[in-house]
Amino acid sequence: MDALKGKTVAVVGGGSGIGEAIVRAVHAGGGRVVLSSRSRTRLEGVASSLNGATVLPVDMTEKASVQRWAAELPMIDHLVISASSAAHGAFAELEEDAVRAMFDAKFFGPYRMAKESLNKINDGGSITFFSGVLSRRPGMNCSGLGAVNGAVESLCYGLALELGPRIRVNCVSPGMIRSEAYAGLEEQAREDMYSATGASLPAGRVGEVEEAASAALYLMTNTYSTGVVLDVDGGHMIRQYATR
Template sequence: MQDLFGTTSLIVGGSSGIGRAMAGLVVARGGEVILAARRRQMLDRAVEELGAAARAQMLDVTDPAAIRRLATSLAPASVDQLFVTAATLAHGPFASQPIDAVQTMFQSKFWGAYALCQAMLPRMRAGGSITLVSGVLSRRPAANCAALGAACAAIEALARGLALELGPGLRVNCIAPGMVRSALHDNLPDARRQAVFSATGASLPAGRIGKPCEIAQAAVMAATNGYMTGAVIDIDGGHMVRQYASAV
């Protein structure tokens, strides 16, 4: 299927995990991708794997001036799809988590997405779409994740508000993943990470945690379905309906 032939997608966070999987799907469907992230080596590896349809741009989404420079380097009305997955996260007990760690997380996860949407508006082609990424924590809290849940909820509210304000020229949606195996969890020691993955997977109706490509499929569907806007799509292995306590 080459239905994205002739289109350009900017994927911010496209060098790893969910964003990298989005890039693979877009290119497989004939589209061109611009990948943006901070680390040059990761970007170069992704571009090498994706081939001529991909190019890279270094960007730190916590730097609003860098976001503006990236946007102005692109021709007006030259981008069909904007996907924003980039985020660095902060977990910790509410009572002791330093506020500056939470602010840094909001700076990437929320303000990065906000600034990108605003700066990219003149670069988006009419009929295009923006797809943001939140997470199930927006509506299904977990201990030590209150701030991350709040950031996810803010992203979902932003997507809904922008869908209303930017339509009909642009559609805006949000993907809410459950736990996905990606480099996002590399900060955990190996044994602990495996234990978290196994325990979470066992608690879900799907019986396992997700793969980046499964989240990417939903994102590309949202970006290409001309009647979908203002939606928050849960791709979470059933996290939203999982059992609170043992069934009797």
Template structure:
């Protein structure tokens, strides 16, 4: 999958799947803009890339920052956002601040990104957002994750229709060993979750960031793919 002479913005490029997407896009020949809130993490990703890259710190949940980012970014072809903030816990105990953070990363950020990028992205370009299998496979304590992922998937389809012919897709990962995403659980609970998923999911393993990066490149380059939620979840939605 070739991305030569293409410019790709990756929001969430400082860690996990976003870092892997940045590496894969760069290896496919793209010039990559690495965005996310932490400059240090973005610099660490930049050090792994051989091709042209730029580090551009950005809080995508702040409309003023997103507006200023696109004022100065210049022409580009594809935008990928993995931005996410977890909010786990029973609905009777979850604090409003945690819920707001989850909304900010998974709902407000995609809204602001599309709103300010749509007039500037190449007409044959694409947006790719990341939802997650909890949108279709709820679990106690993950209601806000289900809500934001489901909302993002609905928004993706609406944008595919509204922004056509610019393509808009979402990728829905299952459990992926992507590093810091699962740190909040602690090592023991994370290992239990991974082993439980690997036993029950049809793929019989957890995902790797590279699995998701390959799907993201496919979503970027396939000109007939739009308004789709690609479940790259090891069959997790069937468990």
């Protein structure tokens, strides 16, 4: 954890879920944090308990907003982008516009954030993207989300090659993690989903945000890791598939 002492880490998505857990872990490790997402209120709620945290709202889907964000961003050592949105639905029924909007948020958002902040990242720094297990282990009614995760992973590989050795680029691929991402589900439905998914995994349960956050911290601080997609998925990649 000493590797983060005195370092500055910008976390886009830092107001909830895995991003918030990353913010708290960096702060506990002696790093400075810049928290970003759309909701200033949500970011200020997290920052209020963290000495010296900076709140810098942004909407990743708007180029002008990303450019304003980058102009105000202090020099940083690490950029982490956990912010995203998802669209679910049967291939035959899900509107193309919904899939495009998801690509704009989950692929082009991080693409823009990385591009606009390049000259704010100190030499020896890193960028960490987030994809998800669906890129390589598909789920019913999730074809678009799987595709966008695959695009993010491919971007990670390409940028690791192009931006090295000045900047390392990696990606965390979570399996199911208890987080605000599922806040829209009714509580019992959410718990049933966690139980059913957990029972199908070698780990026997779904993950916690701190477990996914520690993968991001590893990628940020391990100076020999670049071009890595790190699965934190309770064994989802090797699970036994249920019958249809």
